[in-house]
Amino acid sequence: MNGFSLSGVQADQQLARALAEQAGQMLLRLQSEAVRDHVPAHTLKDLGDASSEKMLSTWLHEARPADAILSEEAQDSSRRLGASRVWIIDPLDGTKEFSEGRSDWAVHVALWNSGELTAGAVALPGLGTVLDSGTPLPERPDPSKPFRLAVSRSRPSPLAEALASIMNAELVPMGSAGYKAGAVIRGEADAYLHSGGQYEWDSAAPVAVAMSLGFHASRIDGTPLCYNQPDPYLPDLLLCHQENAGEMLESIDLLLKTNNTRPNGLFMDGMYQR
Numbered sequence: 001m002n003g004f005s006l007s008g009v010q011a012d013q014q015l016a017r018a019l020a021e022q023a024g025q026m027l028l029r030l031q032s033e034a035v036r037d038h039v040p041a042h043t044l045k046d047l048g049d050a051s052s053e054k055m056l057s058t059w060l061h062e063a064r065p066a067d068a069i070l071s072e073e074a075q076d077s078s079r080r081l082g083a084s085r086v087w088i089i090d091p092l093d094g095t096k097e098f099s100e101g102r103s104d105w106a107v108h109v110a111l112w113n114s115g116e117l118t119a120g121a122v123a124l125p126g127l128g129t130v131l132d133s134g135t136p137l138p139e140r141p142d143p144s145k146p147f148r149l150a151v152s153r154s155r156p157s158p159l160a161e162a163l164a165s166i167m168n169a170e171l172v173p174m175g176s177a178g179y180k181a182g183a184v185i186r187g188e189a190d191a192y193l194h195s196g197g198q199y200e201w202d203s204a205a206p207v208a209v210a211m212s213l214g215f216h217a218s219r220i221d222g223t224p225l226c227y228n229q230p231d232p233y234l235p236d237l238l239l240c241h242q243e244n245a246g247e248m249l250e251s252i253d254l255l256l257k258t259n260n261t262r263p264n265g266l267f268m269d270g271m272y273q274r
C-alpha cells in the first residue's frame with residue numbers, strides 16, 4: 001500500500017501494527033531458541049525485554065522522530081508531558097509467561113495524541129495474531145453459559161475473586177494484560193478485571209484496541225483511563241462488553257464500599273491481606 005495515500009491516523013495505525021507484529025515475531029524466535037538451548041528464565045526475561053525495547057524504540061525514532069515515547073523498558077522523560085504525540089509501549093507484556101515458554105504474552109504499541117488513544121495494536125505472537133481496530137469480532141457466546149472473567153494467573157486481584165463469586169462467574173487465569181484483553185476481544189472471556197497495580201504501558205494498547213472495537217474500558221470506579229500522566233501508575237482496569245459494564249461497575253462499587261477501610265480502598269492499592 002502506498003503510504004502517501006493514507007491519512008495520518010491510518011498511517012499511525014499501520015505503523016503500530018507493523019511494529020507490534022515485527023517485535024512479536026522476533027520475540028517468538030528468541031523464545032523458541034532459548035527453550036531449545038535451556039536458557040534460564042531470568043536470562044530470557046531480560047533478553048526479551050531488552051531486545052524488543054531496542055527494536056521498537058529504534059524503529060519509532062526512525063519513523064516518527066518528533067514523537068515522544070513512554071516505555072516500560074526505557075528511562076522516562078518529562079519531555080513527553082509537553083508533547084502532543086506520545087507512543088506508549090510495553091515491549092513485552094507477560095514477561096514471566098514468555099520466560100516460562102508459554103504463549104500468553106503480548107507486545108503493546110499505542111499512540112496517545114492530544115489526550116486520546118488514537119492508534120493501537122496488540123501482538124499475540126503465541127497465537128500468531130495481531131489485534132487492532134480492524135480485528136473481526138467473533139459471534140457472541142451463549143448467554144446461558146457461565147460468565148468468564150479473565151484474571152492474572154500469578155496475582156489474581158481479590159476484587160476479581162469477590163466479583164466472580166457474586167456474579168457466579170468463572171475465573172479464567174492467564175498471563176499478560178494484552179493477552180487477557182485479547183481473550184475478551186477474541187471471545188475467549190467475557191471481561192477482564194485488574195486491580196492492585198499496573199502502569200500505563202500495561203493497558204494503553206489493549207484499551208486502544210478494545211475501545212476502537214466498541215468495548216467498554218474504564219477504571220474500576222467507572223472513570224476514564226487517562227494516559228500520558230506525570231505518574232504513569234494506572235493501577236486498575238475493567239474491560240468488558242458495553243452491555244455488562246453497568247452491572248459490573250455497580251457490583252464493584254458495592255464491593256469497594258463494603259470493604260473500604262482505607263482512603264485508597266482495600267482492593268485498590270494492592271495491600272489486601274488475606
Ligand SMILES: Nc1ncnc2c1ncn2[C@@H]1O[C@H](COP(=O)(O)O)[C@@H](OP(=O)(O)O)[C@H]1O
Pocket residue numbers: 072090092093094095096151152153154155174175176177195196197198199202270
Ligand atoms: N500489582 C501490580 N503492580 C504492578 N504491575 C502489575 C501488577 N499486577 C500486574 N502488573 C503488570 O501487569 C501486566 C500483566 O500482569 P498479569 O500477567 O499478572 O496480569 C504485567 O506486565 P509485564 O509483564 O509487562 O511486567 C505485570 O507486571
Ligand SMILES: [Mg+2]
Pocket residue numbers: 072090092093094177201202
Ligand atoms: Mg506489562
